[in-house]
Amino acid sequence: MRADAVPFISNTFMIKDIWNDIRPKGQKATWHKLIWFPMHIPKHSLIVWMALQDRLPTRDRLQRMGISIDSVCVICNSLQETRNHLFSKCSIAACLWNSILNLNGMNPTNLAWEETVATAINSWKGKSLLTFILKIAWSAFIYTVWQERNQRIFQKRSRSAENLLNEIIDVVRFSLRGKNFNRLDSTNLNLCNVWGL
Numbered sequence: 001m002r003a004d005a006v007p008f009i010s011n012t013f014m015i016k017d018i019w020n021d022i023r024p025k026g027q028k029a030t031w032h033k034l035i036w037f038p039m040h041i042p043k044h045s046l047i048v049w050m051a052l053q054d055r056l057p058t059r060d061r062l063q064r065m066g067i068s069i070d071s072v073c074v075i076c077n078s079l080q081e082t083r084n085h086l087f088s089k090c091s092i093a094a095c096l097w098n099s100i101l102n103l104n105g106m107n108p109t110n111l112a113w114e115e116t117v118a119t120a121i122n123s124w125k126g127k128s129l130l131t132f133i134l135k136i137a138w139s140a141f142i143y144t145v146w147q148e149r150n151q152r153i154f155q156k157r158s159r160s161a162e163n164l165l166n167e168i169i170d171v172v173r174f175s176l177r178g179k180n181f182n183r184l185d186s187t188n189l190n191l192c193n194v195w196g197l
């Protein structure tokens, strides 16, 4: 009996450990809906999943691991590259995200990373076109900023904020093409016009 029970117990512990591991500290894992939603793009979701857990190899983390590296953000060249900086306070990130909000007819925000995540968890609910656009655009935004950061470091190539915004717009268009929305709804009609759906 005991021998049979051992694998079961260790599996249970393992599942619990993994669960605790992937769950952000002090927060319910409600953010899974921000990542695994219909129309999500797996390669984007993976980067968002890592960003939410602060597991991307940002320069502050690499330094803490003892890797000797310049910790300045390669996008703004002024502040330390941390997850929170790269995806919220960095000039290009703030500009990109505010442009996306603006396309959605929403007011610009200057929220910190945690505040954006909390807002997303609390407000991006239901199956409205706006919710889908916000989720797709946010994932694409995180992915695009991370990709841009990597290109600047490893390939010494850089794109403008406008180019990055156009890439995000293309992702939203591509993800929602051929989908049916209630275009009689004035909010949806507006979104369709602005995003070219």
Ligand SMILES: [Zn+2]
Pocket: 073, 074, 075, 076, 077, 078, 079, 085, 086, 090, 091
């Ligand atoms: Zn920066």
